[in-house]
Amino acid sequence: MSDVKPARASVRTLVAGAVPALLIGIGSAVTLRIIDLLSDQVNALWWTTLPHLFGATNTTPWWIFTVLTITGALIGLVVWLVPGHGGFDSAVTELDGPFPKLTALPSLALVLVLSLAGGVSLGPENPIIAINAALAIALISRLTTRMPAPLLALLALSGTLGALFGTPVAAALLFTGVVAGTNLPGSLWDKLFFPLVAAAAGSITMLMLGGNILAFKMADTGPFQPIWLLTGFVVAAAAAVIAIAMAWVFPFVHRVFHSLRNPFLFTLLGGAILGVLGMLGGPITLFKGADQTIELLQHPSDYSITQLASFAGIKILALLVAASAGFRGGRIFPAVFIGAALGLLAASLIPGMPVALAVASSLMGVMLVVGRDGWLAIFVAVALTGDVNLLTVLCVIIIPVWLIVTKAPEMVVKVKNPAKEFA
Structure with missing residues (x-):
């Protein structure tokens, strides 16, 4: 050195x-x-x-x-x-x-x-x-x-x-x-x-100024169990693969909407599709997703496996449509809702898996794809579960998951000159 x-x-x-x-x-x-x-x-x-x-x-x-x-x-x-x-x-x-x-x-x-x-x-x-x-x-x-x-x-x-x-x-x-x-x-x-x-x-x-904070406290996971490394990786990897599929489809959906040329037409169409998705998923699948994520995490037992799967699926479609149809906004907060819904779904499907671990692992997997930064993914996962004990587990899990994500498509439409994308 x-x-x-x-x-x-x-x-x-x-x-x-x-x-x-x-x-x-x-x-x-x-x-x-x-x-x-x-x-x-x-x-x-x-x-x-x-x-x-x-x-x-x-x-x-x-x-x-x-x-x-x-x-x-x-x-x-x-x-x-x-x-x-x-x-x-x-x-x-x-x-x-x-x-x-x-x-x-x-x-x-x-x-x-x-x-x-x-x-x-x-x-x-x-x-x-x-x-x-x-x-x-x-x-x-x-x-x-x-x-x-x-x-x-x-x-x-x-x-x-x-x-x-x-x-x-x-x-x-x-x-x-x-x-x-x-x-x-x-x-x-x-x-x-x-x-x-x-x-x-x-x-x-x-x-x-009284602004809202993206943070929550879930029930502690308790003493570390070695099996968490395996179950956490499985959930994080599955969530990452789902997010990768979303990122892969993103440019194609964007191209379809923008083929209409006029921004009034493709944004109006996007709003109508979002309206249909909102009718199917209800208010919890609307908006940026921060308050709705807290709502999900406060009463996870209120939702069935079918509901959680539909919430995640509808939010994925809503994010793709909103981001592709000329609306202005970021993709991080909706991705947090998607990760939380998938995490609660995983906790319902995997016997004995702590809910906080499932949610944190899923959040990390989705955020790795959408945010493309490991530290940010870990931070959001810990902030949303409020369990610092998961930090060590997440730092280990993220290593193999990053191998899945690193060469995957990013959640952004690549263009040479963004100025030409003025709708």
């Missing part, structure tokens, strides 16, 4: 850079919270106030179909006619970009609010990160020239992840590999300093 140590970043450099990182983290959380509050207001109108006027409830099948179809039509009109066109198609972008111009942000925020409120099976992560990154680059670059645009975007991504999960841990794990390959000065922890500041600021600000 080489005895050459990396040059350490000076304390002055770290402190100076911490100020914009802090501002970006706070701003990222505020933006996310504003979007959440706006979507909550529209949600209450569509799913509580209006159905009562028509003699329906939020569980009435024809109302579910109507709201999702109208949501598809409204989003299609915005993507088609409003300046900015709702930003880039989320199907062709990842969390780290590319990011739209400032002129596209109002339309992107509008379609995100409509999507979250209307019950579309997509999360806020891709659009809100795009909004925060574009704002950070535009605003912070005017205050300092020492932070290039890619670093500002990285801080916005970190701050938004901290706000989304209510903790900087997810961002720290995700960026360990990212920043290691950058030309930022100093050791690994020096390089992680700015993203950690942004993530911590984002998470604390979100907690102060």
Whole structure:
């Protein structure tokens, strides 16, 4: 090994850079919270106030179909006619970009609010990160020239992840590999300093603003049993294979919808299909999936094997349609619901397997495919079960499962120029 140590970043450099990182983290959380509050207001109108006027409830099948179809039509009109066109198609972008111009942000925020409120099976992560990154680059670059645009975007991504999960841990794990390959000065922890500041600021600000946290506490698994390594691997591998099949089909479904050319047409069609799926699966299969995942985990015995299988299957179809039909949103939160449903299904099928282990293993398998990051997959699995005792088991299970995932298709549609994917 080489005895050459990396040059350490000076304390002055770290402190100076911490100020914009802090501002970006706070701003990222505020933006996310504003979007959440706006979507909550529209949600209450569509799913509580209006159905009562028509003699329906939020569980009435024809109302579910109507709201999702109208949501598809409204989003299609915005993507088609409003300046900015709702930003880039989320199907062709990842969390780290590319990011739209400032002129596209109002339309992107509008379609995100409509999507979250209307019950579309997509999360806020891709659009809100795009909004925060574009704002950070535009605003912070005017205050300092020492932070290039890619670093500002990285801080916005970190701050938004901290706000989304209510903790900087997810961002720290995700960026360990990212920043290691950058030309930022100093050791690994020096390089992680700015993203950690942004993530911590984002998470604390979100907690102060009353945001929801993606976390749950399931019954402890008890003392370690060697058989867990086998059953956990089987469940994680099966969930990963199902997610790989979903990722393989994704580009074909996307191509079918976009063959209609006009965004109003394919988003309207997507909304109608989501409405049919919502009628079949009920409210629990709608929306981004975070609250619905908690609902599943709170009363797992309330659902039969057939129901759990149908929940997972319908959510997979809903995610494929929503992500392919021009809606703007991320794929992580719906994937969490899918993983939880498959985990509860596995616990029902495998005698003696702890429910928390089954859910954690399944979540990890699905997240490995959708998120393509092992640390993030482990974090989500532990956060959703609340059982730190599973950490060692998951770290062992993930090794062979990653061999299954590493060469599998990613949950993104590959295009040479995302700008051409403006619908």
